[in-house]
Amino acid sequence: MTEKAPGTQAQTPIPEKRAWWALSALSIGLFVTLLDQSLVAVSLPRIREELDASINQVVWVSAVYLLTFAVPLLITGRLGDRFGQRNVYLVGMAIFTLAALACSMAPTIEWLIFLRAVQGLGGSLINPQPLSIIHRIFARDRRGAATGIWSAVASSAGLFGPVIGGVVVGTVGWRWVFFLYVPLGLISLLMVARFVPRLPTGASRIDLLSGLVSLIAVLGVVFSLQQGPELGWTWWLWLILAGGLVALWLFIRLQRTATARGTDALVPLELFRHRNFALGITAVATLGFTVYSVNLPIMLYLQVGQGMPSELAGLMLVPMGVISVFMAPVIGRMTDRVEPGRISKIGFLSMIAAMTLFGVFMHLDLNPWWMLLPVVALGFANSMCWAPNSTISLRDLPADLVGAGSGVYNTSRQVGAVLGAAALGAVMQMGTQNLSFGAAMGNALLLPVVFLVIGLLAVSRFRSGTQSSSH
Incomplete structure (x- = not known):
């Protein structure tokens, strides 16, 4: 496969048949991570009952996943440029799958919340990589067709999630909701390793200061907006939101001065x-x-x-x-x-x-x-x-x-x-x-x-x- 240097419009696409197999492998991962939101939502009443959890603890089973999923996305997208989208995807899917297996055996609600945070981090490593890969392995005039399949898979996860969740929870219990991810995750890992090519990397280094500031910015904004309605918008939530916005302003400043500081901009x-x-x-x-x-x-x-x-x-x-x-x-x-x-x-x-x-x-x-x-x-x-x-x-x-x-x-x-x-x-x-x-x-x-x-x-x-x- 002939490849252009990083920074050019696109490398020569891989053979189209292999590209479609790669898309299939990536779509399994998409289906698993999107299925999570509706599957776990169906499981929450049973989790609360069996683990003797409070309503607030049960809410955090979902909320902590969304936080650790959303907050690092700017960094995880750049990690794909630095270390290769295929490699970061494989690491993310391995973390997601192992955390799901551990969730299925969680002895207490506290352990479940912690493991859901780890699972969300795995999802965050997975999420930005497939779109990057699709736009690099398909020819420009085939990317719409590929992302159409991608969107169809996303839609099907939302459609089948509540149905699958209801059946699984009602028959074999909530722990099997998490165990269901394990075979799907393993299939995705094997197929991605087999069909997704190693692509040239772009970013030579990651600006760690910008990464830290971006985490503070997104965490401040996402946490305050996510918890505001539930906690009644107390004064300290407004303080967290303000801190997130200040960090966002600082993050933009850091991106403007990245070259002068001798590093590559995170964004x-x-x-x-x-x-x-x-x-x-x-x-x-x-x-x-x-x-x-x-x-x-x-x-x-x-x-x-x-x-x-x-x-x-x-x-x-x-x-x-x-x-x-x-x-x-x-x-x-x-x-x-x-x-x-x-x-x-x-x-x-x-x-x-x-x-x-x-x-x-x-x-x-x-x-x-x-x-x-x-x-x-x-x-x-x-x-x-x-x-x-x-x-x-x-x-x-x-x-x-x-x-x-x-x-x-x-x-x-x-x-x-x-x-x-x-x-x-x-x-x-x-x-x-x-x-x-x-x-x-x-x-x-x-x-x-x-x-x-x-x-x-x-x-x-x-x-x-x-x-x-x-x-």
Whole structure:
């Protein structure tokens, strides 16, 4: 395989057949890490009962995973550039799998929380690498198709997670939820080692000072937003948030002075001179804000507001997952052939329409079967937003910036998700004190429309070819 030096547009892709096998191996890892969120959520009531845990401890079983997953993403993306995306992925999957095995045998809730933190760190090492690899092993005009498959796998994890979790917990117990990761993790490790090539590394060294400051910045912002609604926004949480924002300002300063300090920037500011990347991270933050937080108000409305059984309420969301799974690969292939942003604009408009319909229907307290209309619209919107956005954002980055770009991209998505969960939680809590239950849930689902408009404006400015290289 002939390879160009780091910093050129792209190396010569590996044979396409091997690239698709590599994508299959990476997709197993994606499925496992995304399956975690819904599987463990289903397990929490049983975990609380068997380990005699408090509600706060059970909340931390999920919260600590999200923290250790989201906080290091800027660093783990850059580690892929420094040590090779394949190597960092293998280390991350090994940590994730071993931690899952240990979780399945955790004797106390304290041990389980600690092991979930380790598992989240493994997930953080895994998460930025596959997108970097995809954008380096596939030819430019095949990356949309590859990320379409990637998005379909992500959608299927969200669809099958609650179903698999319910069956496993109800039949063999919550410990088997964690043990389920072990064979899947081992399969991914073996396949990645076999099919994913060793790619040239870019960054010669990592700025440790910037890494430490980035951890403080993301931890301060994510922790305060994640715990604010639950802890009532006490004064010390505001202090943590302020500290995170100050650290963020210092981090940006450190990136500007990295060369003068004789080191490589953790997040090269050159990334933001690529127009589509800068617009894409804005758009993905608005997607994270919306998509990762809407299920809770929808489920609460159907079950509490309309008295629908939990099993039937869960089935109401199945069309969304099915449409996303089958449409994402098709949309991905189309992304390679049409003007950048055209599909994304349709996707964001569809998502805005879906969220507006949810809000209006809930305010009107309509028959819950009307909810199928926005559910279907949201399924189409998901397929038209995620894959095109990641493809267009990353495909024109130089090879030595793809790892850093993937880390920033994933961090933007996760911070958007945390902000969305906190904001929708606050709106729901305030609304139930003054409005009808349906109106309170409806207001929560109307809030993301404001952010989706920002995302729509961002993807409307995508450009093709050399136009995307600078603002």
